[in-house]
Amino acid sequence: MTRKLPLTDFRAIRHQLEPDDFAISDGDDITPTDLIDEQTWAGITHLTDDVAIRTSDHNGIRLKLLYSLWSDWIVAIGDPDHPDELYNCMLDAADAFQCVNFLLLHGYYRAAMAELRVALELVMIGSYGNLKPTDADYVTWKTSGSELGFSRIRKRLHGMLTQEQYNWLFADGEILSSTFRQLCNFTHSRPDSSDGALWESNGPVYVHEVLMRTFFTALSVYAICYLLVRIARPAFTLPEDSRILFEEDWGPGREAIAKAFEQLFKERASHG
Secondary structure, three states, X not given: OOOOOOOOOHHHOOOOOXXXXXXXXXXXXXXXXXXXXXXXXXXXXXXXXXXXXHHHHXXXXXXXXXXXXXXXXXXXOOOOOOOOHHHHHHXXXXXXXXXXXXXXXXXXXXXXXXXXXXXXXXXXXXXXXXXXXXXXXXXXXXXXXXXXXXXXXXXXXHHXXXXXXXXXXXXXXXXXXHHHHHHHHHHOOOOOOOHHHHHOOOOOOOOHHHHHHHHHHHHHHHHHHHHHHHHHOOOOOOOHHHHHHHHOOOOOOHHHHHHHHXXXXXXXXXXX
């Protein structure tokens, strides 16, 4: 049985935007034409609502940080009036990062990890585009949607960049390749990375250990993406509130991320 949240809890009330809240609007909303029945609505939402409440009961600071990082990313995308090759990839990555926040809140940890893979691959491709905008494979990908995967680009950059450009980051076994390989496990629902394996149940359900794993992985992916942006845009300045990505020890990969940050941004990655 479910119970309603008290109306004193702001999460108990849903909100709908007014038509004039949208940049493009056709006037007033039309009345519902095919309203969902209550039983179907409950069947679709009661588990996700439960997870969202439990998640936000105990992870307010973590959710606030992820929201702040997403907001910073929006600012970092660049100038829409003068977009570079990386711009649209960062814009699409922003949508992936926003999905991560929503999916993590509602307990879809595998799907959140898969969206992190999307973000990382997009930023890798966009960074390559900034460095090699006339590359035939990149132009074909950009104009026709042909496949141009992460690993292919990573290996090209490893061969193209010099030691002075910190090409070690792109080597097999380093943080870029190992992180992407880990994320692929969730994209393909491999046995230890499927929804069922993560929940140990049907779901979604709130699993704090898995939430923490997803949270720390998200921080790592944000950090790696900013390293790629700096390589593609040498004058790029890291958003101030996102410095926390490099100032704290978030777990596996910290040493490589800190090393790359210090080399690329020419400042110390402090350890909190």
